[in-house]
Amino acid sequence: MYKLDKALYGLKQALRAWDKKINSFLVQQGFIKCVNEHGIYCRDITNKLIVCLYVDVMIVTGSNEAEMKDFKMNMMKKFEMSNMGNLTYFLGIEFEMNSQGVVIHQRKYAQDILKRFDMLNCKPISTPVDTSEILLEK
Amino acid sequence: MDPTLFKQIVGSLRYLCHTRPDIAYGVGLISRYMVKPTTSHLVAAKRIMRYVKGTSSYDIQYSKNQSGELIGYSDYDWSGDKDDKKSIVAYVFMIGNAAFSWSSKKESIVALSSCEADYIAASMTACQAQWINMLLMELKLIKNEKMELRIDSKSAIDLAKHLVAHGRSKHIETKFHFLRDQVNNGKLEVKYCKTDEQIADLLTKPLKSSSFLYLKKKLGMAEASN
Numbered sequence: 001m002y003k004l005d006k007a008l009y010g011l012k013q014a015l016r017a018w019d020k021k022i023n024s025f026l027v028q029q030g031f032i033k034c035v036n037e038h039g040i041y042c043r044d045i046t047n048k049l050i051v052c053l054y055v056d057v058m059i060v061t062g063s064n065e066a067e068m069k070d071f072k073m074n075m076m077k078k079f080e081m082s083n084m085g086n087l088t089y090f091l092g093i094e095f096e097m098n099s100q101g102v103v104i105h106q107r108k109y110a111q112d113i114l115k116r117f118d119m120l121n122c123k124p125i126s127t128p129v130d131t132s133e134i135l136l137e138k
Numbered sequence: 139m140d141p142t143l144f145k146q147i148v149g150s151l152r153y154l155c156h157t158r159p160d161i162a163y164g165v166g167l168i169s170r171y172m173v174k175p176t177t178s179h180l181v182a183a184k185r186i187m188r189y190v191k192g193t194s195s196y197d198i199q200y201s202k203n204q205s206g207e208l209i210g211y212s213d214y215d216w217s218g219d220k221d222d223k224k225s226i227v228a229y230v231f232m233i234g235n236a237a238f239s240w241s242s243k244k245e246s247i248v249a250l251s252s253c254e255a256d257y258i259a260a261s262m263t264a265c266q267a268q269w270i271n272m273l274l275m276e277l278k279l280i281k282n283e284k285m286e287l288r289i290d291s292k293s294a295i296d297l298a299k300h301l302v303a304h305g306r307s308k309h310i311e312t313k314f315h316f317l318r319d320q321v322n323n324g325k326l327e328v329k330y331c332k333t334d335e336q337i338a339d340l341l342t343k344p345l346k347s348s349s350f351l352y353l354k355k356k357l358g359m360a361e362a363s364n
Binding site for chain 1: 164194
């Protein structure tokens with residue numbers, strides 16, 4: 001039998017250990033954990049920087065580009081990270097940046113479920129619910 | 139009829155509701171029959187899939203140039219569930235011209251009147267409004283602002299503004315008076331809005347094509363231009 005020095009990936013303690021680690025890092029960077037939504041961290045010293053944390057995925061937004069870059073550098077020094085850039089895909093939700101702002105949709109997911117239930121070639125209809133038929137339990 | 143297939147469709151569609159307020163009511167409707175689905179329920183589920191097939195190019199655009207004003211809409215369909223006569227309640231929060239937070243669900247209790255159903259709906263909406271307000275204030279994105287809540291029942295507005303207990307409202311559970319409290323605290327302002335301008339209507343009942351398309355546009359849903 002061995003005593004573990006560190007939490008291992010896949011163990012039930014791993015999640016808590018990870019959260020502790022990322023939390024202390026963000027706090028040390030000057031962030032404050034949001035009371036109303038625990039996945040959000042905010043830093044508002046000179047410029048506003050908001051971090052949305054979902055397990056080990058981070059979405060970062062802020063009012064100053066240089067500061068966002070700086071934060072990214074700090075993160076890279078501390079953690080091994082990949083796939084950084086503009087937000088395009090998150091948990092099945094797609095994001096597109098355009099000149100007006102941001103667009104969200106789940107086009108890929110919608111195609112996937114149509115395919116899964118073999119309905120890619122079904123006849124489209126303009127409303128989701130029939131107004132003439134009342135659904136009942138039986 | 140394969141109950142597993144039905145449940146899989148419902149589950150898959152439920153996830154799609156994250157960016158599609160237009161199917162939130164429909165998915166909520168079929169979700170009520172998860173226990174003993176029949177063929178007619180499966181047909182209803184497939185109809186939503188057919189709708190998704192025809193509208194997969196729709197999305198929501200959040201524009202940086204529009205006003206950042208937050209407005210909540212709440213609506214109800216009195217005894218909308220024909221099995222247990224409970225009402226369906228829904229809310230939508232709009233930022234500028236785009237919906238960013240919405241819900242469509244069945245009320246936990248039977249409402250005795252449409253006014254009561256609307257009052258309960260608005261009280262649920264007030265909870266979400268309070269949370270949004272607190273979060274945005276914590277992020278210093280807004281100052282202490284009064285949020286506007288639009289409902290289409292004048293009697294429910296009266297009930298929210300004035301501390302009176304009529305014979306017909308004295309039985310309303312205490313928790314729903316959260317709405318009145320929020321209004322008296324100056325955190326919420328309830329305003330009347332005409333039924334045909336009530337965006338949350340789309341999330342409470344089946345609508346005919348013309349009004350459905352009109353309200354869908356109001357939600358900020360549009361076909362992608364490219």
